[in-house]
Every structure is written in structure tokens, then in C-alpha cells.
Amino acid sequence: xxxxxxxxxxxxxxxxxxxxxxxxxxxxxxxxxLASGQDVTDAISAAQSAFPxxxxxxPELRSDILDRAGAxxxxxxxxxxxLLSREEGKTLAxxxxxxxxxxRIFRYFAGEALxxxxxxxxxxxxxxxxxxxxxxxxxxGIITPWNFPIAIPAWxxxxxxxxxxxxxxxxxxxxxxxxxxxxxILHRAGVPAGVFNLVMGRGSVVGNAIVQxxxxxxxxxxxxxxxxxxxxxxxxxxxxxxxxxxxxxxxxIICADADLDAAVSVAVNGSYFSTGQRCTAxxxxxxxxxxxxxxxxxxxxxxxxxxxGHALEADTDIGPVASAAQLQQDLEYIASGRxxxxxxxxxxxxxxxxxxxxxxxxxxxxxxxxxxxxxxEEIFGPxxxxxxxxxxxxxxxxxxxxxxxxxxxxxxxxxxxxxxxKRRSGAGMVMVNTPTAGVDxxxxxxxxxxxxxGPREQGAHAREFYTxxxxxxVTA
Ligand code: NAD
Numbered sequence: 287x288x289x290x291x292x293x294x295x296x297x298x299x300x301x302x303x304x305x306x307x308x309x310x311x312x313x314x315x316x317x318x319x320l321a322s323g324q325d326v327t328d329a330i331s332a333a334q335s336a337f338p339x340x341x342x343x344x345p346e347l348r349s350d351i352l353d354r355a356g357a358x359x360x361x362x363x364x365x366x367x368x369l370l371s372r373e374e375g376k377t378l379a380x381x382x383x384x385x386x387x388x389x390r391i392f393r394y395f396a397g398e399a400l401x402x403x404x405x406x407x408x409x410x411x412x413x414x415x416x417x418x419x420x421x422x423x424x425x426x427g428i429i430t431p432w433n434f435p436i437a438i439p440a441w442x443x444x445x446x447x448x449x450x451x452x453x454x455x456x457x458x459x460x461x462x463x464x465x466x467x468x469x470x471i472l473h474r475a476g477v478p479a480g481v482f483n484l485v486m487g488r489g490s491v492v493g494n495a496i497v498q499x500x501x502x503x504x505x506x507x508x509x510x511x512x513x514x515x516x517x518x519x520x521x522x523x524x525x526x527x528x529x530x531x532x533x534x535x536x537x538x539i540i541c542a543d544a545d546l547d548a549a550v551s552v553a554v555n556g557s558y559f560s561t562g563q564r565c566t567a568x569x570x571x572x573x574x575x576x577x578x579x580x581x582x583x584x585x586x587x588x589x590x591x592x593x594x595g596h597a598l599e600a601d602t603d604i605g606p607v608a609s610a611a612q613l614q615q616d617l618e619y620i621a622s623g624r625x626x627x628x629x630x631x632x633x634x635x636x637x638x639x640x641x642x643x644x645x646x647x648x649x650x651x652x653x654x655x656x657x658x659x660x661x662x663e664e665i666f667g668p669x670x671x672x673x674x675x676x677x678x679x680x681x682x683x684x685x686x687x688x689x690x691x692x693x694x695x696x697x698x699x700x701x702x703x704x705x706x707x708k709r710r711s712g713a714g715m716v717m718v719n720t721p722t723a724g725v726d727x728x729x730x731x732x733x734x735x736x737x738x739x740g741p742r743e744q745g746a747h748a749r750e751f752y753t754x755x756x757x758x759x760v761t762a
Contacts, residue, residue, distance in 0.1 A: 287317045288466045290325055290486055293332035294479025297325060303486075305463050308375040308606045309596040310641035315373050318462040321485035326454070326495040329483035333425040333452035334501045336480030341422045341450040348448055349399040354475040356392030359385060359440075359468075366436065366467055371597040373463045374435050375605040375644070376560045378598050388440035388468070391727050391744075395444035398746060402449065402753070415760045420753040422450035423527060424503035427496035429489070429517070430465075431509040432458035432608055433563045433666075439468055441727065442506045445748040447482065454483045454502065456493050458509075460609055462486045489513065503527065506743075506751065508565075511664075511736050518739060529740035529751045531565070531732060533664035534692035536722045537685035538568035539707065541678060541698035542576035548719065549697035550584045553670075556695065556721030558592070558648045561604055562668035563612070565737070566693040566715070566723035570661050571672045572681045578674045582652055585672075586632045589648055595639050607644040607667055616667035619660055620649050628654040628671060656684045664690070678703055686712040692733030693722040714738060 289296040299319035307313035321329070340348075359366065367382030376384070404419040426446045430438045439457060446453050457465030469484035485492050493513075496502055497520045504527035507517050514530040521528035538556055540549045556568035573581050597605030607613045613636070620634045634649035646668055654661060654671035661671055675681045685694055694713035698704055704718045714733035715725065725731055730742035741750035 287319055288462070289319045290321050290329070291469045291473060291482070291484040292325060292329045293483070294473070299325065303459060303462070305373050305461070307372050307643075308608050309372070309598065309643040311643060312641070313372070315369070315463050318466060318486050320487040321492050323491065323495055326485050326492055326499075329454045329485050330425060330496070330499050330501050332480035333454050333483055336478060337424055337452045340452055340478065340481045343450070345399045345402065348450065349396045351476045352392050352399060352444055352448055353396035355471050356389045356396060358471050358475065359389035359392060363389065366464065368598065369467060370435055370464045371605065373461045374432065375597045375608050377602050377605050378600070380560055381597070384434060384437045387727055388436040391437070391440040392444045394728055395448040398445065398749070399448035402749070409759065413762055415762055417758040417760065419756050419758060420449070420749065421756055423752060423754050424451060425501055426451045426453050426752070427499075427502040427505045428453055428455045429493050429496065429505065429507045429509065430457050432460040433560070433565070435461035435464035436468055438508050439465055441731070441744050441748075443468070443472070443482070445752045446506070447477070449749060449752040451752055452481045454485060454496055456485050456487065456496060459486065459488055497521065498524075500524065504751070505529070507531070514739070527740075527751070529743065531738050531743060532736060533666075533690060534565045534567070534733065534737050535570060535662065535664055535688045535690040536566060536568045536693045536695070536713065537570045537572050537688070538695040538722055539678075539681045539685055539697065540571060540573045540577065540581055541681070541696065541700065541703055542574040543699045543703075544577070544697040545699060546577065546580060546584060549581065550588050552695065552697055552719065552721050553585060554588050554592075556723050557670040558589070558604060558668045559723070561607055562648070562670070563608060563666055564723045566725070568695055568722040569665060569670045570656070570685075571670060572675055572684050573672055574678065574681060575674055575676055578672070582631060582672060585650065589632045589650060592648065594637055594645055594647060596641055596643065604648060604668060607646050610644060612667060613644040613646060616646055616665060616669055619663075619665045619667070619669055623651050623654065623658060623660040623671070626658045626660070628652070628658060628660065634669070656687055662688070682707065682710055686710070689735055690733065690737045691735040692737035693717065695720070695722040
């Protein structure tokens, strides 16, 4: 059994969970300890005790540890990518890519640890100087979803540690394998006891205990809107700093002047790769009437060539859905789309493969309106709709008619339309002739409206969440 990491020790538990491969339900990856309420209390106390020394440690020490962790992750990308794809179900190429990204994030923040700056201003009053300095916040609770089992933990843990905070990390219970491997790497990279703690387990037990604790200064959460709302309210009541990245219902506009082949590639990648289980997936394709029929023909043709299968097989384009509950949810949304009058132009059927797994043929709806449930709520699976519009103006208005605002995209050969859409899109990230999913690690990530709350993640802007400002007045 893989154990929790608390105060620098691997700690056992009377309860455990089995990590099962969604491509092959007979493949049990391993058993992972479930943390108890006492374990969480111990982890938070350890993080609290370790905080003063870590906060005052040399940035060179923190940088070296993060650099070592990043180097090991990169060196083991194939093996860790295999583990990730085995437990989550994205293809091996996607799993290895995600691990590499996690390694790069650690290396990036190894550099950022050395670049914490302040400001000095002349006071408006004679004889005074003013300094603005950044300090770590304290103990950070990190709560992550299952769809990026190593990249999302990396983009929260690396900046938290780089800026001198201590961490209590609760990964999604569906994918403890990558999280445990990351904890093992950080432990061996030399993170001092208590600075980083891993507590695996259920959200309602472990996650909730972290959120409730008065010793945890700030919570960084990624997951569903529903859970985010609960956590946000609890943090507000307790005066905690909180950052939340949540769902999406991301639009991709295909203009009449788009390069159609390129647009089909952008749409298929953005909507269906990683089995559509990305918060940035383009689940609403908004297509101008003039090219609507041609676009539908080509995308259906492309979808029919995709190979859906075991995530670890070399020729698989799309792996399984991550869990039975997720598959059930996808099928319910497909039934809902049909009952609301959309036409299922492709897919939507569960598939049998050599191994028993949660395989689902990617589903494409046509004749859908933006008011249908399938276009209002996040499905989080390989299910997307085409919404036909008269012109570019209507496309922009449909794109922005959503309670979410994470990512948006446009396929066009018109510079004027691309520039206009960049300004008018209501999303936090805008993609021109490139999929709505797939982002760099050194620039801000995040959205607006119900998609995100609080300061941005990733890149140098991550410091806004992981540091607190202090203003100092000095009489010269
Ligand atoms: P989820 O909200 O069910 O769970 C997320 C995490 O919160 C898990 O670790 C879970 O155990 C924990 N949790 C659950 N209840 C809790 C509680 N009461 N208190 C504290 N913690 C609790 O989400 P999920 O199903 O794991 O992930 C899918 C969701 O994540 C989708 O909505 C997706 O859009 C979103 N997501 C968003 C982004 C982004 O950056 N915007 C990125 C990836 C995923």
C-alpha cells in the first residue's frame, strides 16, 4: 500500500482505496492509504511548525530542491506518463506530455524562487521611505481534480514552495498514483519534513478538514463549480485567501472564411482529445451558415477515422472516459441532447474493446441551440455540439452567452475578425486558429465568471496568490 506523507514520514492507515485502470478494469494499479481526520490535523500541524524556517530559508535552497524535482520528473517522463495514462485514461502521448509539463513547471518555479522582488518608493511625506515587500502566506491547502493528475498539482505546489509556503496537498481520490509519485520525488529531492505533506482521501473528509482548519491560510482549488462554491463560501467565512479554477463551456467560432481543414483539426483536438475531459475543451462549435454543411461533413469524416481504445496502445487516438460515474454522466447528457431535439450526427455509443473499460465513441450534435442543456452545462466528456449561426456578429454573441468564461477560440483567415474577437471574447484565454485547450506553462492561466475566482495561476503572476504584500514605512 502507498502511504501518506506527513511531517516527513510515510504514514499508514486502516483504510485504503484501489486505483483501477479505466482502460482495463481488471488492472489494479495499487492500493493507496486513505487519510483520517487525525492524519489531516497532523499534516496541518506539521506544515504550521515547518513554516517559519522554510519561509526564511535561502531562495537558493528552495530553488535547488524544485530544480532537482523537475529534473527527476523530466528524466522519468516515459515511466510517469505510463502511470498517469494507466490511472486516468488519456493516451500515452498525452500522459507523457503532461508529465513533461509538470517537470518544466518545477524548473520554471526553481527560477522564480530567486526572482522575488519588492518595490521602494519615495514617501509623500518628507524624511520617509516606503517599501513594498512580498512574504509567503503560510500553510496552503491544495485540492486538485482527476483530469490532470500531475500537471495541476505541479502548477500549485511548485509556486507555493518556491515563495516559501508550506503545503498540505489532497489529490483527487480517483488518481492517487501520480500524486504519490510526485510526493515521493519531492521528499527525495530534499523538501524538509513538514514543508510538503500528502493526504490522500475523499473530498468530504480530507478536503473538507483542510478547508475548515484555522491553521490553513489559503486554499488553491481546481474542480467543479459545485465543489468550488462550497469551498469558496467556507473560506470566506473563515477569512481565508482562496483561488478557484472551475468548469468551462468553451466556444470555438468557425468563420465562413476559415481554412476548413485547419478548422477541423483545431475543433477535433480541442473538443475530443484527452477524451474531452479538459476544462478548456471546446464543447460548443459555433459555425457560420455559409460553411456549416461542409464543416459538418468534414468533421464527421475525421471523427470516423479516430481510434478509440486502451490508453496505453500505440495507435489509440482517444482513451476511455475516466470512471463509471463520468461515463454515466456523458450518456445522460447525450440522451438529454436528443430529447431536446438536437441531432446526434456522430457517435455517442459505449464501445466494447478487448479489455473491459469505459470506452465511448465521441459524440457530435448538430441542429443544437445555445439554450439546450448540453450547451449550458459542462459535460466533461467527448461530447460536443455544432450551433449554426447566420454571421460573425451572431457567432460572437452566442460565444459570450454562457455563465462560464475560461477559454474561447476562433478559426478565421481575417485579421480584422481575429483582432475583434480577441477584444470582445468574454473568456480569460482566447485562441486564434489553435485549439481552446493546450496552454503554455509560463503565462497566466484562468478564466472569468463561473470558471475562475481569485488571482491567476501559472507564470510569474502566480505570486499574487502565493505571497502576501507588506508595506513598510521607514524614517531615514
Ligand atoms: P470535483 O469538484 O468533484 O473535485 C475536485 C477536488 O475537490 C477533488 O480532490 C475532490 O476530492 C475535492 N472535494 C470534493 N468535495 C469536497 C469538499 N466538500 N471539500 C473539499 N474538497 C472537496 O471535481 P473533479 O470531478 O475531480 O474534476 C472535474 C472538474 O474540474 C470539472 O468541472 C473541470 O472543469 C474542473 N477543472 C477545472 C480546471 C480549471 O483550471 N478551470 C482544470 C481541470 C479541471
